Each structure stands twice: as C-alpha cells, then as structure tokens.
Amino acid sequence: xxxxxxxxxxxxxxxxxxxxxxxxxxxxxxxxxxxxxxxxxxxxxxxxxxxxxxxxxxxxxxxxxxxxxxxxxxxxxxxxxxxxxxxxxxxxxxxxxxxxxxxxxxxxxxxxxxxxxxxxxxxxxxxxxxxxxxxxxxxxxxxxxxxxxxxxxxxxxxxxxxxxxxxxxxxxxxxxxxxxxxxxxxxxxxxxxxxxxxxxxxxxxxxxxxxxxxxxxxxxxxxxxxxxxxxxxxxxxxxxxxxxxxxxxxxxxxxxxxxx
Ligand code: MLT
Numbered sequence: 001x002x003x004x005x006x007x008x009x010x011x012x013x014x015x016x017x018x019x020x021x022x023x024x025x026x027x028x029x030x031x032x033x034x035x036x037x038x039x040x041x042x043x044x045x046x047x048x049x050x051x052x053x054x055x056x057x058x059x060x061x062x063x064x065x066x067x068x069x070x071x072x073x074x075x076x077x078x079x080x081x082x083x084x085x086x087x088x089x090x091x092x093x094x095x096x097x098x099x100x101x102x103x104x105x106x107x108x109x110x111x112x113x114x115x116x117x118x119x120x121x122x123x124x125x126x127x128x129x130x131x132x133x134x135x136x137x138x139x140x141x142x143x144x145x146x147x148x149x150x151x152x153x154x155x156x157x158x159x160x161x162x163x164x165x166x167x168x169x170x171x172x173x174x175x176x177x178x179x180x181x182x183x184x185x186x187x188x189x190x191x192x193x194x195x196x197x198x199x200x201x202x203x204x205x206x207x208x209x210x211x212x213x214x215x216x217x218x219x220x221x222x223x224x225x226x227x228x229x230x231x232x233x234x235x236x237x238x239x240x241x242x243x244x245x246x247x248x249x250x251x252x253x254x255x256x257x258x259x260x
Contacts, residue, residue: 001052002067004075007032007041013104013257014040014080015249016072018088020110020147020236021178022140023166024049027085030242036250042075044068046091047181048174056173059180061087065094069102079260081253083107083200085238086210087178093188096195105256106195106222107249109202110235112214113189113221116182124183128176135172143167149206149234159239192222198259199225200252202245204233226252 005025015035017028025043032041045052046064057063068091072080082103084092089111096103116124130139144160144167145153152159192199199222203215212229219227228248233240 001047002071003045003052004071005043010038010040012039013253014042014077015253016080016082017043018084018091020086020088022170022175026166027239031238031246034243034246039253044071048177050169050171053171053174056177059177061090061094061181061185062098064091065098068095069099079104081105081256083109083249085109086111087182090182090185093191097188097191104260105197105252106199107252108218110204110207110210110237112210113192113218115185115187121183124179128179131172131175137167137170137172137175140167140175146209147236149204149240151206151232152234152240189221192218195222198252198255200228200248201225202228202230202237202248204230204235204237206234209235
C-alpha cells in the first residue's frame with residue numbers, strides 16, 4: 001500500500017520525500033536530480049497511488065505516516081530527514097508526532113499545520129464521493145490550474161501538461177481515500193513546537209492553496225525554523241523551481257546531520 005522509490009543511495013543522513021495530492025513520487029524527480037551532495041534520496045508513494053490502491057484501510061493521514069515508517073524500516077532506515085509537499089507535509093507532521101525518533105529534520109513545503117475548516121472538509125468529501133461514484137479522476141483533472149503558480153502557467157504550459165498526466169494516472173479510489181484522510185486530519189501545529197530537530201518551511205510566493213501566512217504560522221511555531229520563499233512559484237514549488245527547493249532541503253539535511 002506504499003512503495004519506496006530510491007533515487008540514489010549514499011552516505012550520511014538520508015532524505016525522504018513525500019508527495020502532494022493528487023500525484024505521486026514523480027513530482028520529486030527534478031528535485032532529486034538537482035540535489036547537491038551524496039546522501040541517499042528516497043521518495044514514498046503514499047496509499048492510494050498507482051499500485052498502492054488495493055485493499056485500502058480506513059482513510060487516515062496517520063495510517064499513511066505509519067506506512068511510511070514501515071517502508072523505511074523495510075529499507076533499514078532508522079532515521080532520516082523527511083520533507084513533504086502539501087499532503088506530504090501533513091504526513092510528515094504525523095510521522096514526527098507518531099515516530100519522533102525516525103525524523104531527524106522536517107521539511108514542510110507548500111503545506112500547513114492547521115486542520116481544515118468545516119466547509120473545506122465538506123468539499124473534500126464531495127470530491128471523494130464524485131471520484132468514487134464516477135470511477136474517474138475527472139473531478140480533480142483541472143487541478144494543475146490551481147497547483148501551479150500564475151508565472152509557471154503563463155511561461156511553461158508544458159508543466160501543466162506534465163502534472164495533468166500524473167493526475168490522470170491516479171486511481172479514483174486513491175483520490176477518494178486521500179481526500180477523506182485529509183478531511184479528518186487534526187491540527188498539528190503543536191507538533192512543531194515539540195519537535196527537537198531542525199525545520200525548514202518552504203513556500204512558493206504564488207502559492208494560493210497554502211499561502212505564505214500558513215508557512216509563517218508553521219515557522220513561528222517551530223523554534224529556530226528557517227523560512228524559504230520561492231519567487232515566481234506556486235503550490236508545486238518543487239516542480240516549478242526544483243533547484244531552489246533542492247538547495248533548501250540539502251541545507252536542512254546538513255543541519256540535521258550536524259545536530260544528530
Ligand atoms: C496537495 O497539494 O497535496 C493538496 O493541495 C493538499 C490539500 O488539498 O490540502
């Protein structure tokens with residue numbers, strides 16, 4: 001129900017990347033290629049992604065986090081820097097709460113620590129029902145228009161096609177599962193206050209889904225957190241400006257190694 005994709009093996013503190021909704025680990029391909037250094041880099045395909053949508057348990061971000069822990073244990077990884085974008089960030093925060101010894105550093109990219117407002121949660125349930133009843137992902141097919149920033153959409157329409165291609169390959173049951181899981185997640189701002197390792201918060205300055213105020217809220221909650229604002233990037237900063245995101249995550253991993 002989860003699968004670990006190894007971009008590279010290496011020495012030092014491994015970096016583990018958790019993807020957004022409704023895509024999969026491929027959204028990290030360009031970050032992995034741009035990462036300086038020689039550490040191991042892995043990405044986890046979360047429950048509901050292609051190949052991981054059979055016999056899904058009750059929807060829960062905690063379940064996703066525990067499956068990530070299982071996947072890492074299966075690969076012999078006892079401690080890692082964990083970075084998640086949007087839904088991946090919700091899972092990273094859950095992992096930091098449920099398996100704190102596993103998380104040496106936290107990268108929170110275009111995400112938020114607060115729970116959904118009731119109307120946002122209700123909208124997720126509506127989307128889940130639509131995906132399930134239609135047996136298609138039509139209800140999320142237009143999402144590149146909100147995931148990508150205005151500058152990217154205008155200057156690089158091919159990126160919208162690339163993201164749209166990933167969305168089109170997601171199992172409808174997985175889309176429904178993830179939306180229900182996200183709708184039920186709690187506020188995890190206090191996890192940041194309690195977290196002992198280094199934290200980097202990254203946000204595209206054109207992110208309209210989890211904008212700068214959400215990033216600032218997390219950075220304020222985590223003692224010593226770094227806040228990196230990516231110019232001319234939207235909610236998928238890791239796809240839109242992989243070099244800047246890669247540099248921020250490598251710097252986070254170096255700090256985690258030093259404080260280990
Ligand atoms: C994502 O990018 O993972 C989604 O926008 C997350 C969400 O819907 O909250």
